Amino acid sequence: MTNSIPELETDSRCILIMGSNTSEGHPLIASRIVKAKERGARVIVIDPRDIQIARLADMYIPFRPGADVAVLNGLMNVIISEGLEDKEFIAARTEAYAEMKAVVEKYTPERVQEISGVPADMLREAARLYARNKPAAIVYAMGITQHTTGVDNVKSIANLAMLTGNLGIAGAGVNPLRGQNNVQGACDMGGLPNVYPGYQAVTSPDAQKKFQDAWGGTADTVVGLTVMEMVNGVGDGTLRALYVMGENPMVADPDLHHARHCLEKAEFLVVQDIFLTETAQLAHVVLPGGAFVEKDGTFTGTDRRVQRVRKVVNPPGNAMADWEITCRLAQRLGAGGFDFASPKEVMEEIARLTPSYGGISYERLEELGFLHWPCPAADHPGTPYLHKGKFSRGQGQFHAVEFKEPAESPDQDYPLTLTTGRLMFHFHTGSMTRRSEKLHQEVPEAYVEIHPDDAARISFKRGQRVRVHSRRGQIELDVRVTKRIKPGVVFIPFHFAEAAANVLTHAAIDPTAKIPEYKVCAVKMETIGVKEAKSQGPS
């Protein structure tokens, strides 16, 4: 997030939510938006599903999955044609405006209606609402990013925020809600193939030298492989060993039959986890890690907020905190620089080598409770919102982005669009929530949401189950008939390994971000008999 969560409640005059099922995915951020609404902020929700937070919105705008760029360009088209753009901000702080404008001019509300299904007048009204209520925050999640045009979608969101001068001020900004407790931190800490901690590029000889000197050795200046490329790599033999810590690609990856086929071929697969996950079952060595209450450390939340994690109990049996496992393994391989007595000492090394964490220490976190990075020095108060006065790259760059269709659109054989997502009661691949009795009870098994029109089309009768097919595979599951979803679109939560939505999803990826298109693929559906026995989850 460019801005911090409390600003939504205290400063934002408009909140535009697109591709985030906020009340289910991020319930306590949704509660801040509810408070903002009570204060008088305007709320716009743009989503293919009539999600819970849409009920409190001033405007709910349904649209065809995958038409994000068209809708965003349409909003900008209206803002420019009605003179609502922030001319001063554009002139002083941005570049490449003319190129962006030339593309956006082609996306008239009428054309956008044709592409996306959003009525032209509704688009106009939303554009005015967003542009006239400053500061305005854009809040989004994987509904924006999990597309073959994920990068285009994000660039379009940045365009919209810059066009209206909604960056560098409290309550505004471009605010991705990150799905995992520490996905921000994993990125910050160099858990990416292209950067060292603090986003120092591996392709930079200076960065390489810095870490070479600090660590006594490091990798070359060539960008490494992404998750999807690694899974494919073990499949085709170019990768001989894969070490997986606390991840479950056997449920999380798109096109699971392909993922299984690849992982089964791994010459040497190590999985470090707290449960024998679907991925761990394929491993050659399984290392028992520690749960979050069994270790000290820090997590970085979605608004760059670094907070402490504290050890409460010991890991069960001979299981061990993950930081300790990595240190022992490194020492086993003869490496120096892994003789840390505690995570506190690790944070001291992080602060020395990561400029944005330079002023973060356990002592300060103990005193203050949290710090937002960038926090470059021990006397720096942290940075709740970014880009004040100046962007980190200097001028804010507009991008001219054309709409592109998703990789797989519905057709005669597969007439429905599948979109996937989360439920309030479950988390990701379900390895934790489905083993939590109370959460498991809430939604014990998978289902597909379909519109009454589509239910009628397949002669669905209450109590029946359906089989959903895509070109990759098929799953059987229960049905919920609901008008929350548009006709022609179906939704399946991806938490359930035994009816895994990702058996169906398409492995097509964004060319830059390499993110799979989980949010759009083509499926067909047929009814099958009434379920005989209740299917069993891991709990």
Place this chain on the structure above:
Amino acid sequence: MEYQNTLTTCIYCGCGCSMYVETIDGRITGVWPDKTNQISGGRLCIKGWNVTGFVGHPDRLKNPLLRKEGKLVEVTWDEALSQVAEKLSGIKRESGADSIGLMTSAKCTNEENYLMNKFARAVLGTNNIDHCARL
């Protein structure tokens, strides 16, 4: 009887809610919201209230496992780590560090992710490290 409340941060989504985990004699007995947290402000969602629900589950892995004759069997840390060290260094020697890949974890701490990044780059010598940010 020893009663304790330990302030920590939630493991589920990226909101960053904090909570007190209550223990009696070293056993987890409850979860309480933290009023001072700027996001949760004394409240929690249903996942937050049940955040420790899986911690003591009987399925928890308690020992390292090694595949022997097709089956995963419990072994000591010494045997498991030797096996991993031997295999990784062998593969690195034969095919280079870039024939090894690592997935680090958005569920683990900053310190653990930092160490995995250091392990991949400084010990093995590869940039093949990523995690589920895209998934």
